[in-house]
Amino acid sequence: MSGKVLILGGGFGGWVAANEIRNGLPEDYQVTVVDRNDSSCLGLSLLWLMTGDRDPDRISRSFSSLGRKGISFVRGDIDGIDPRRREVVVGGKTFSCDYLVVALGAELAPETIPGLQEAGHNFYTLSGADALRHALADFSGGRLVVMTTGPGYKCPAAPYEAAMLLEDFCRNHNLRDKTRIDLYAAEPGPMGVAGPAVSRAVRQMIESKGIAYHPEHQAVEADPTGRRLRFSNGVEADYDLLCYVPPHRAPGAVRESPLIAESGWVEVDRDTLATKFERVYALGDVVSIPLKLGKPLPKAGTFASSEARVVARNVVRDITGRGEAAAFDGRGECYVETGDGLTAYGEGKFYEDPVPNVVLHPPAPKWHDSKIRYEKEWLEGGIRSDEDFRRTG
Numbered sequence: 001m002s003g004k005v006l007i008l009g010g011g012f013g014g015w016v017a018a019n020e021i022r023n024g025l026p027e028d029y030q031v032t033v034v035d036r037n038d039s040s041c042l043g044l045s046l047l048w049l050m051t052g053d054r055d056p057d058r059i060s061r062s063f064s065s066l067g068r069k070g071i072s073f074v075r076g077d078i079d080g081i082d083p084r085r086r087e088v089v090v091g092g093k094t095f096s097c098d099y100l101v102v103a104l105g106a107e108l109a110p111e112t113i114p115g116l117q118e119a120g121h122n123f124y125t126l127s128g129a130d131a132l133r134h135a136l137a138d139f140s141g142g143r144l145v146v147m148t149t150g151p152g153y154k155c156p157a158a159p160y161e162a163a164m165l166l167e168d169f170c171r172n173h174n175l176r177d178k179t180r181i182d183l184y185a186a187e188p189g190p191m192g193v194a195g196p197a198v199s200r201a202v203r204q205m206i207e208s209k210g211i212a213y214h215p216e217h218q219a220v221e222a223d224p225t226g227r228r229l230r231f232s233n234g235v236e237a238d239y240d241l242l243c244y245v246p247p248h249r250a251p252g253a254v255r256e257s258p259l260i261a262e263s264g265w266v267e268v269d270r271d272t273l274a275t276k277f278e279r280v281y282a283l284g285d286v287v288s289i290p291l292k293l294g295k296p297l298p299k300a301g302t303f304a305s306s307e308a309r310v311v312a313r314n315v316v317r318d319i320t321g322r323g324e325a326a327a328f329d330g331r332g333e334c335y336v337e338t339g340d341g342l343t344a345y346g347e348g349k350f351y352e353d354p355v356p357n358v359v360l361h362p363p364a365p366k367w368h369d370s371k372i373r374y375e376k377e378w379l380e381g382g383i384r385s386d387e388d389f390r391r392t393g
């Protein structure tokens, strides 16, 4: 039995898919990951990098360890994807395969808002969070603004956590009485897909820390010289330090391929993550899965890795005839760090009708410890499911 599985993207979802598929297939079946980087960094650690609690070179895992597990790694930019022929062009070279898994994540596009890139710090990238760490070290107080620039971005909790961690930072550095903190959000409320009770609870968490919350403010322009932001509703705001979540879109290679759908993302069967192309799957941030309440499933690592497990089981079953068919159940989990060493923890069944069923456990040290253990295991290359992780710690 021989053949090839090609996995595009070695991030959250691609890593799990590659490992699980490799574990389930005979040796002469080739499993290859393609990524433009030689390592992948953990999103949740970027918030700790930003506050100076992590070093930039300690929050990534290298793709070099894939080789030891019998997974080939090709480093390069994916220039083209032909899902009909299951062919991919990487740096001018064409790769074909029997099974294609697209896990290319979301592309960040700060340049689509004039002035934004020069005006502030994009804490959604390693370099941006690191630059913010240096800017914070020099910050002597003033107006600190956290901003989202579109209603859909990965990890709906992250900008709210960022605001609370920055508030914590200011308190611990004797800057709080000299600093006003504002959170301008493009969306109508925090974590809307989790339902009104969770949204209210998170809003209450940030407001109880004296962070001024301004929902439904869509930034249209930033003036880096005058340190001023302009929103589509005509409001303008000044800032001294700006920390922003950039607009997201599907990666260029996907946007230019037949995989792209009207939503601007890849459409898949919500149970199997199969695209409309034979033996082509897509998972994680690059897909959009509509939910009954009219919002898509959030983009988060918890979903990317669960989806990857489902894809892996079905690909292995298709090839070997072994194992049970798997279906993604829409479950996900999330940490909401609130400062002072505390973290809230949410668990949700997002496929439940008519609205997702999400429970948010109040902030506690035990969830914070759990987040730290999660980071450690992820950096070591772990691929346990969230459920297994929670059960055994």
Ligand SMILES: Cc1cc2nc3c(=O)[nH]c(=O)nc-3n(C[C@H](O)[C@H](O)[C@H](O)COP(=O)(O)OP(=O)(O)OC[C@H]3O[C@@H](n4cnc5c(N)ncnc54)[C@H](O)[C@@H]3O)c2cc1C
Binding pocket: 008, 009, 010, 011, 012, 013, 014, 034, 035, 036, 037, 039, 040, 042, 043, 044, 045, 046, 047, 076, 077, 078, 079, 103, 104, 105, 106, 123, 124, 125, 154, 155, 158, 251, 252, 253, 283, 284, 285, 286, 299, 300, 301, 302, 303, 304, 333, 334, 335
């Ligand atoms: C600040 C922050 C905090 C977060 N906190 C959490 C959290 O607490 N919990 C949670 O569940 N999620 C969290 N996330 C979200 C999580 O990181 C993402 O949802 C997750 O990484 C998505 O996985 P993915 O596999 O779809 O994409 P990614 O992990 O982004 O992987 C995509 C890969 O594709 C590669 N790639 C893209 N285009 C190309 C190309 N053309 N050629 C070659 N390679 C390419 C990239 O280099 C990348 O390695 C957070 C994210 C951020 C930024």
